[in-house]
Amino acid sequence: MxxxxxxxxxxxxxxxxxxxxxxxxxxxxxxxxxxxxxxxxxxxxxxxxxxxxxxxxxxxxxxxxxxxxxxxxxxxxxxxxxxxxxxxxxxxxxxxxxxxxxxxxxxxxxxxxxxxxxxxxxxxxxxxxxxxxxxxxxxxxxxxxxxxxxxxxxxxxxxxxxxxxxxxxxxxxxxxxxxxxxxxxxxxxxxxxxxxxxxxxxxxxxxxxxxxxxxxxxxxxxxxxxxxxxxxxxxxxxxxxxxxxxxxxxxxxxxxxxxxxxxxxxxxxxxxxxxxxxxxGGVSDKGLLTRDELIKEETNNGGLIVVGSHVQKTTEQLEELKKVDFIEFIEFNCHLVLEPEKFTAEVDRIIEKCEDLISSGKTVAVYTRRERLDLGEGKKEEELKLSVKISDAVTSIVTRLKVRPNYVVAKGGITSSDVGTKGLQVKRATVAGQIKPGIPVWRTGAESKYPGISYVIFPGNVGTKTTLREAVEVLNNK
The missing domain is CATH 3.40.50.10840 (Putative sugar-binding, N-terminal domain)
Incomplete structure (x- = not known):
């Protein structure tokens, strides 16, 4: 420090x-x-x-x-x-x-x-x-x-x-x-x-x-x-x-x-x-969102949590989330991006697993491998391009999902943007408010893949160690 x-x-x-x-x-x-x-x-x-x-x-x-x-x-x-x-x-x-x-x-x-x-x-x-x-x-x-x-x-x-x-x-x-x-x-x-x-x-x-x-x-x-x-x-x-x-x-x-x-x-x-x-913008103060405000339409399906951000805070929050017993965790080996065939097979494996678990009522957390992909000195642009490929793969999990989750949480700025725009195909959303301080929730528009779903956008660098777990607990606390 x-x-x-x-x-x-x-x-x-x-x-x-x-x-x-x-x-x-x-x-x-x-x-x-x-x-x-x-x-x-x-x-x-x-x-x-x-x-x-x-x-x-x-x-x-x-x-x-x-x-x-x-x-x-x-x-x-x-x-x-x-x-x-x-x-x-x-x-x-x-x-x-x-x-x-x-x-x-x-x-x-x-x-x-x-x-x-x-x-x-x-x-x-x-x-x-x-x-x-x-x-x-x-x-x-x-x-x-x-x-x-x-x-x-x-x-x-x-x-x-x-x-x-x-x-x-x-x-x-x-x-x-x-x-x-x-x-x-x-x-x-x-x-x-x-x-x-x-x-x-x-x-x-x-x-x-x-x-x-x-x-x-x-x-x-x-x-x-x-x-x-x-x-x-x-x-x-x-x-x-x-x-x-x-x-x-x-x-x-x-x-x-x-x-x-x-x-x-x-x-x-x-x-x-x-x-x-x-x-x-003259926006008034508003209390944190409750589960009743977040889940407008109960289904028997589980939720979907996608964790992309690599900052230290996200990794700590993910470790804390792993203490929750109602979530199934799937690690996405994103380093396979260097081997295209294996990478495609890895994405297919994750989607199939998500389908089965969510439709059986289980909440799933998919997270990218925590070590950063490092191509060495002077490879910033190449790394950025590979990270876009990884982000696209993470997004495709949401795009290709056939079952409607009870809610979607995305962790990390770029991850949450891609999941919202490409995965959920949102053109216009309304900000419902915050589930925790600094953690916004979109209510998706009629044009989106899952109209009216609560989409929690969780920045990579916000909250304490326990905030991600607490947010997910609010969503599941029936």
């Missing part, structure tokens, strides 16, 4: 409290005056982990975007799943999305805000995605962006930004993000935890830490909304704004200032974790 870790309690105890009621009143007033459609581009399906009763579209056709614009709701999500893309694929997708948004917005004469929702541990195609969005929107509309707001705070996952440093909580300690396993990501690695330095590192020096505007917790907790607004009004040349936050109230206060800056003529692009979307 990191040498720079700090005790969470010591950090939080130093931060002054603030009157949430006053803040909520101010925010409600500002949100009423924000007449813009909020479009959240989600680079994996876990970004809806703070909202409920919001639509998620799994494609970015003009037709889907228009449906989103026409909804009563202020906000809708588009699942891009771009964290599973190559840089080339994500650039192409974001150009298409930006073009379609600007065209639909023009036709409907409606203003919009785009939020690029990504990982609270700072992984993903940054700065590529927001840069492409900015350039494409500017080239095809009257909109000009003054700056970009970075807000990776995500309370439910234990991600906090203090003194401009982004932390990940492990038990009672806060560890700088750059010193965690997430920063060692094969595709999206980084070394810096101070947000301005992270920006400088990721943009290869194009945007400097010294030019970053920092919104301090001191100003936030002093309710210095005017001076925060002043800071925002000075941002130009697409320079970056780093937001400190340890609680939702901090996001609310900054959002008030942001809306005031927007009303004064400023335009921002946003790269954030899931907290900002809940606040700026």
């Amino acid at each position: 990191s040498s720079n870790k700090v005790l969470a309690k010591e950090v939080f105890d130093k931060i002054p409290a603030v009157d949430v009621k006053v803040v909520d009143e101010l925010l409600t007033k500002e949100l009423l005056e924000l007449d813009k459609k909020i479009i959240v581009l989600d680079d994996d399906p876990t970004g809806v982990q703070t909202v409920h009763d919001v639509s998620v579209y799994t494609d970015w056709s003009k037709e889907s975007i228009e449906k989103g614009f026409m909804e009563e709701n202020a906000m809708f999500f588009i699942l891009t799943n771009s964290r599973g893309f190559t840089a080339e694929e994500t650039e192409k997708a974001h150009k298409e999305i930006a073009l379609n948004i600007t065209e639909v917005a023009k036709n409907l004469n409606k203003d919009f805000i785009v939020i690029s929702r990504s990982d609270s541990t700072l992984r993903g195609h940054y700065p590529l995605e927001t840069k492409v969005l900015k350039e494409t929107i500017e080239a095809n509309s009257e909109v000009k962006y003054n700056g970009e707001v970075l807000m990776p705070f995500f309370k439910e996952g234990g991600r906090f930004t203090v003194d401009n440093v982004h932390y990940v909580q492990y038990d009672e300690y806060l560890v700088p993000a750059g010193e965690t396993e997430f920063a060692k990501d094969r595709t999206f690695g980084y070394t810096k935890s101070q947000l301005g330095e992270y920006i400088e590192e990721k943009t290869n020096g194009e945007f400097k830490a010294s030019n970053t505007t920092y919104i301090s917790l001191q100003d936030i907790r002093n309710l210095a909304i005017d001076s925060i607004t002043e800071q925002l009004l000075k941002v130009d040349n697409f320079n970056k704004v780093a937001v400190n936050a340890v609680d939702y109230v901090d996001v609310k206060i900054v959002t008030i200032a942001l809306i005031r800056a927007i009303k004064a003529g400023k335009n921002f692009m946003y790269r954030s974790a899931a907290a900002l979307t809940k606040v700026i």
Whole structure:
């Protein structure tokens, strides 16, 4: 563990409290005056982990975007799943999305805000995605962006930004993000935890830490909304704004200032974790979902759990899940991907076993072999391509399944995206809410393979050791 870790309690105890009621009143007033459609581009399906009763579209056709614009709701999500893309694929997708948004917005004469929702541990195609969005929107509309707001705070996952440093909580300690396993990501690695330095590192020096505007917790907790607004009004040349936050109230206060800056003529692009979307989208708090809300239609079939993510937390949660006696476990030897015939036979074996067990009332957990496939140095793209093949195979388990499970749980961002879009063939889902903090549930649309089923999207890096087991117990607790 990191040498720079700090005790969470010591950090939080130093931060002054603030009157949430006053803040909520101010925010409600500002949100009423924000007449813009909020479009959240989600680079994996876990970004809806703070909202409920919001639509998620799994494609970015003009037709889907228009449906989103026409909804009563202020906000809708588009699942891009771009964290599973190559840089080339994500650039192409974001150009298409930006073009379609600007065209639909023009036709409907409606203003919009785009939020690029990504990982609270700072992984993903940054700065590529927001840069492409900015350039494409500017080239095809009257909109000009003054700056970009970075807000990776995500309370439910234990991600906090203090003194401009982004932390990940492990038990009672806060560890700088750059010193965690997430920063060692094969595709999206980084070394810096101070947000301005992270920006400088990721943009290869194009945007400097010294030019970053920092919104301090001191100003936030002093309710210095005017001076925060002043800071925002000075941002130009697409320079970056780093937001400190340890609680939702901090996001609310900054959002008030942001809306005031927007009303004064400023335009921002946003790269954030899931907290900002809940606040700026005006989504109310809602309790965790109960079994009655989750299982609308009882069957005698078992559930299906698919575990893909390889982060340490997922492996720990899987070990804990194995203590449950009502689940049958099937290991998928994904390393056979290097031997195509054996790989096909392995997938067939798993599907046959799932069919038998689920239809006999047993819940099944299929999990990929825990060791990472390592092809050695300099093989990042090849590894990514193989991981896509593995992901496709995992998805095909759901696609080819003939029996309807009682529910579906997918663990890991890319896994849950593929299972939702390809396996369950969802075009539009409604977010029912959360089964545990930070763990969203989709109610699938009429067009999907299993209409109206509860689909639990379990991020790879959220929850404690026991959270996966507890979520599955809620689903089975008749």
